[in-house]
Structure formats: structure tokens, C-alpha cells
Amino acid sequence: MKAILPGATADTGQSVVLGEAAEPEPATDEVVVAVEAYSVNRGETFQLDGGLDRRWAGWRPGKDVAGTVVRSAADGSGPATGTRVVAHPPAYGWAERVAVPTTSLAELPDSVDAVTAAALPLAGITALRLLRAAGPLAGRRVLLTGASGGVGHYVTELAAACGAAVTAVSATADRGAQLLQLGATELITSVGDAAGPYDVVLESVGGAGLPAALAQLAPGGLLVWFGQASREPVTLDFFDFFRGPNQARIAHFDYTTSDATFGGDLSALVRLVAAGRLHPEIGTVRDWARTADVITDLRARTIRGKAVLTVA
Template sequence: MKAFIPTWDPAEPVVLADVPEPVPRPDEVLVKVEAFSVNRGETFKLERPAPGDRPGKDIAGRVVRPAADGSGPSGVVRVVGHPMAGGWAEYAAVPSGALAVLPDSVSAVRGAALPLAGLTALRLLRAAGSLIGRRVLLTGASGGVGHYVTELAAASGAEVTAVTRDAERGARLAELGAAEIVHDVADARGPYDVVLESTGGAALPVALARLARRGTLIWFGQAARTPVTLDFFGFFDGPESAVVRHFHYLDADTGLGDDLAVLVRLTAEGRLHPEIGRVADWADTATVLTDLRDRRIRGKAVLTLP
């Protein structure tokens, strides 16, 4: 079959190659991939790939071989899946617990845009706790995660301030429920009960200073790709009893498949809107990856297979 493999060349980070079709484990299903999405974090990993790496975590397609152990879908059905690798290919082996059935009302393109960004947003907001009536500051809001966080948090009753340098993206985030748009975290007025910080670098201490008493900052990304320096003496002089928490989306008490099903249901009901900045044929994957890495795409990027 055909699949994308790393090249170690920043100008063309992947190339289409012939590879063996995956052999599913007993608890995996074989999916014929119809669409996959790429994430900016994956572009960073492609800068230093390990030998044998097969990228790709977000897919949508059709089950062509059910799991041998009887778990997961038993027939040929449309699904969205979140394998840990190997998704940028004609076929992917996906653990039966890491997929959800797609209804006819949700296209493969929209389904493929859900897994990594949607799971991150859903689990991030669960980590933040009840948001009814709480003030939330979200940095790096222009990306795929930011759009989902904004819409879900606003629907949960939060007053969201979204940070984005892009005026057009800011207008869209306001449509999704953001109460206020600022173009620099330094312009956020605060104080905020919850800060969701995805930028790192110089932005994190600025965002931290805007916490309310007993507020929580959840650090879930490092988009700036520069080290963070925190003055803990200044922190102790700041908001009383504040909390700084690290977050990783795979550290959750719920299953991937269960949470994917939640995201699919919300999308089918028109309560969650995948923000897709580009849809292209999978032949253009290398170009899309460099454009996403260099911030020429806002929202999700989805590639479709013939």
C-alpha cells in the first residue's frame, strides 16, 4: 500500500512510499482511510523522526476488517479513529477502543478533524472543572484546539477571552462564543479564574500574572518553542493560592473511543463545528505540513484520499 514516511528534509518533510499493509493485533480493526488531518505538533516531530516512524494520528474511513477479538464495530461501518501512528496511509490499524462510528451526517473530512484537537479540548475543559460563570483566558486560540475550546467553554457557561493575533480568526472565535478577543496576552485585562495556556515562552508568565485568587493555569502547549522563565518570588507575591498545572491529553479517566463518540455526537447535533482551514488531496501532504508549520493555515488541515 501507499503511505507517507519521513524524509528528514524540512522543505519536504514526508514522501509517499510503498510500505507493507498493517497487520492488526487481535484488538485492532483495519480501516480504509478516506481522510486524515495533520497537527502542528506533528510537524515538529518530523524535524527529527526516529527510524521507522510512521506518522499520523487522526483518521476517518471505513472498517474493512473487524477486530479478531470481537471488540469494536462488527461490520463495514464508517468510523473516526485515533491511532498513535501510521494514519497517513491507505490503510491503518486502529485499536477498537480508539474509534467511534460516524453517522451519515458527519463527513469524513469533518470526522478526521476531530481526534487530537477535539480530544485535547474536551479533556482540557474537564480538567478545568465547572466553568459556569467563570472567566477563562485562552492563549493561542487560532489553532484547531483553540476553536474547539472556545466553542465548548462558551457553551458550558464560561466568559472566554481568546488571544489571537489574526483579526479574521478573532471574528470567527467571537462567532463561536468568545466574549472578548485580544491580540496579545498583555492586553488581557483579567483577573481570570482559569487560564488555558498553549504558547509557553514569554507568554506564560504574562498569562499567569492575570490569574484571580485561587485561580488555575493549565499549561497544555509550547507553540512558541522557546523556554519559559518563571519568577517564583513574583508568583508568590501574586494571586493567593494559585495553581499551575501541566496537562497531557492522554492522561484521562475516560476512553478515547468514548470521548470520540461525544465529539461526533456534538458535531452531528450542530453543537460543535470543526474549523477547517484547508482541505487538499493527500498528494499535497508535504506542502500542507510546511504551511501548517509556518502558520499559513488556521484551524485544522485535512487531506483526502481518492
């Protein structure tokens, strides 16, 4: 079958190429999905940058897919052949077909198309679990850094719907403009412009941004560190921390640690989209032959919202 393969080519210098891969060999609790659309996450572009020594042998990218089940699970679990689904496999999704655990997919209603569904899994699941880690948000002030990214988009809409007053931090006002339409109370372009204190800080940039965001916490507040988009290490002076907000807390977040299965959260995301309560921002839709071009554009930050590729 055809699939997107990692590895630069001498003639193009691109980080991925369209080539041939073996058909998936599903475990007894996995279905095979014929992929109609997939989205690209920045984390996957970081993995492609890291070299093969940072991945298991035979690794191919692809964690966010939507399509149709063409082979049901041998153990009888999961949806039947012909069912439209959105899925979150651990890898290999940038291909014509992919094996997916039946615990990591959700059925799609007719009202949710494959392109929209493909924009949901990683960013949407992360947003749901991040907000659970933050605790009750009704009436609370929330500072969200890296807000114009895929996760930030969902967090803003979901947190605002919970009654939070969200201050969204975006690198530029243009990239973050839609966040105000989704319910953000305020849009700023630098943590230094924030007017704290905040009950909750959701920090995803790293570098110098984390200590600056930490200083905005209210007494007893919580900072949840869920990303490092700047790719810069964080240096934190704990003497400054101790002199800061009384009883403030820092928590590291990984979306996979609370639950390694994703079907329940995917079903919740699909319900919210179908009900018109969650609105994925899709910045570009292209044929999957242009995956390398999309990766280049994502690295240059010229795409606002999710990048979705359709598989012919």
C-alpha cells in the first residue's frame, strides 16, 4: 500500500516522501481503517527532525486519522466493517490503511465529515484532559500560553464554555484573533502584558515564558506545564518561586498518563462537534501528496489552525 515515509531525499531535501509500505497486521483487538483524512501535529514534525535514533525501528508518523473500518477486530470488539470512525493510533496513520485498537476510536455520525474529524484526536484529547487536570473552572481566571496552537484553540472554547475567564497569549494578534470569537476574554501577545493574578496558568511554550507565567499565579494557584513549543529549556529559580504566590503549585502534564485509551474522549469530542459546541479550526486541506509541503509550512508557522491531508 502507499504511505508517507520518513527520511529526506537527496534530490528534494524533504523530510517525508510518498512510498510503499507493508499492509497493517492488526492484533486481535484492532480494526483496520481505510484512511480518508489525517492531520499533522507539530510533535510529529519534531519527531521527524529528531532522526531515526529517537524512534522505534520501522516507525512512520500518523496519530490523527478518520476513515472507514474495512476489517473488524478478530475478538469481536469495536465497530463493524463499513463504520465511519475517527481514531488515534500510536503511529502509522499517514497511509492508505492503518491498524487501530478498538479502545482508541469513535464512530462518526453523518453530520461530521472526515476532514473535520481528523483535526480532533491529539489536540482535542489533550485539551479535555488538560482541563480535567486544571480542576473546576467556573468563575476562575485562566492564563493560556501558546493559545493559537491546536490544543490552545480547543482549550479556549472548552474553558470558556465552563465559565472561565480566559486570557489567551498568542505570538501575534492575527494568529490569535479567532480565540476571542471562541470565548476568550482577552487576547495578548506576551506573557509580560498579562494582568494577573490568575487562578490557573496553562503553559505550553517553555523557555523564559514559564517563569514569567508562574509569576502571574494567585496564592494557591496552579500552573500546569503541558508543552515546550519554543524548544528552549526552562530555567526556574526556586528562590523566586518561594517568594512568589503562597502555596502555588506546578504540575507537569502528559495526556497519556491518566488513560492510555482514547475512545471515550474521542466520542465526547465528536458529540460536541455534532452539537455545534466545538469548532475545529482547519487552516489548510490538501492532497496527501503534499504532506512534505505542509510540514514545511507548519515549521514556518504560516498555517493557522490544523493542517489536514486527504487520501485519494
